[in-house]
Amino acid sequence: MIANYGYKDGSGEYYISIDTDKCIDCTAGRACLTACQKQMFESMTDDYDDEVMSIKTPFRRTLAYDCADCKPAAGYTSLPCSTACTPGAIKHSW
Numbered sequence: 133m134i135a136n137y138g139y140k141d142g143s144g145e146y147y148i149s150i151d152t153d154k155c156i157d158c159t160a161g162r163a164c165l166t167a168c169q170k171q172m173f174e175s176m177t178d179d180y181d182d183e184v185m186s187i188k189t190p191f192r193r194t195l196a197y198d199c200a201d202c203k204p205a206a207g208y209t210s211l212p213c214s215t216a217c218t219p220g221a222i223k224h225s226w
């Protein structure tokens with residue numbers, strides 16, 4: 133399942149999508165948990181009793197602000213979370 137966390141406002145759409153099927157048998161040692169300097173990821177149990185990742189609730193309405201330090205404007209060429217997630221489960225809409 134693709135789980136989308138985020139919002140849209142007058143300036144654009146800001147969603148982080150997580151392909152939770154890839155989290156179930158994560159081959160990256162759940163690297164997202166430590167890769168994000170703001171610790172935005174958290175583990176949860178889904179409806180099928182599988183351990184998958186989500187974005188902590190307080191961040192879901194402030195992603196544009198919270199992720200700004202990791203974006204190209206801040207000097208990054210790739211996002212720490214997406215890079216650490218070698219299964220490729222994490223995508224950003226902006």
Ligand code: SF4
Nearest residue numbers: 154155158163164217
């Ligand atoms: S590293 Fe990627 S696949 Fe592994 S738990 Fe985190 S988001 Fe899921």
Ligand code: SF4
Nearest residue numbers: 168199202211212213
């Ligand atoms: S872009 Fe940066 S702050 Fe945003 S989720 Fe990824 S690692 Fe965390």
